[in-house]
Amino acid sequence: DIQMTQSPSSLSASVGDRVTITCRASQSVYSYLNWYQQKPGKVPKLLMFGASSLQKGVPSRFSGSGSGTDFTLTIISLQPEDFATYFCQQSYSTPYTFGPGTKVDVK
């Protein structure tokens, strides 16, 4: 199985901050990397697919980059509705493993 790690596991930020979350795969997943947002008690929501493609309807303050084993999700100006947990997922090789998540909370 491909192992996914994320850093940090949690971070505290303020509205307007630039936030960067890193995801690393144990082997190359090329650009088959997706990002999801999940708020407490809610269903996960797809933010990015293919490492850098913004899912329809997702605000442009979210961006993704990377390929191979190292990826980042950036929120350029954190908004109140962005406080949530973010998961990366590789969809290159089954099982399509998720990262452990990064919780973004209020500073």
Added chain:
Amino acid sequence: EMQLVQSGAEVKKPGESLKISCKASGYKFTGDWVGWVRQMPGKGLEWMGIIFPADSDTRYSPSFQGQVTISADKSISTAYLQWSSLKASDTAIYYCARQSGGSPRGDGMDVWGQGTTVTVSS
């Protein structure tokens, strides 16, 4: 509107069997893979497996292979997740989700069911 509607919460005893469902609407059910994801209480997301409803081609995570069965009935646009003998450790929320893009790698899981809470307790 594309939707996946899952069956309701279940409370079961260890050893019992269970089959939960995920009904698709608003898109061509046989055109995309459907996956299942587990979320144990307070924990992250775990990918369980996916199925292509057109031909029932199924891929399992080794962690779940033999523990669950994923199936689909394309005539009623419904995917299923079933257990033959539940354990307390199966207590979790189970989500179905569409793997968009028409291939198993797809373009992410873009449409999610609302989740089915399964509680297994004696």
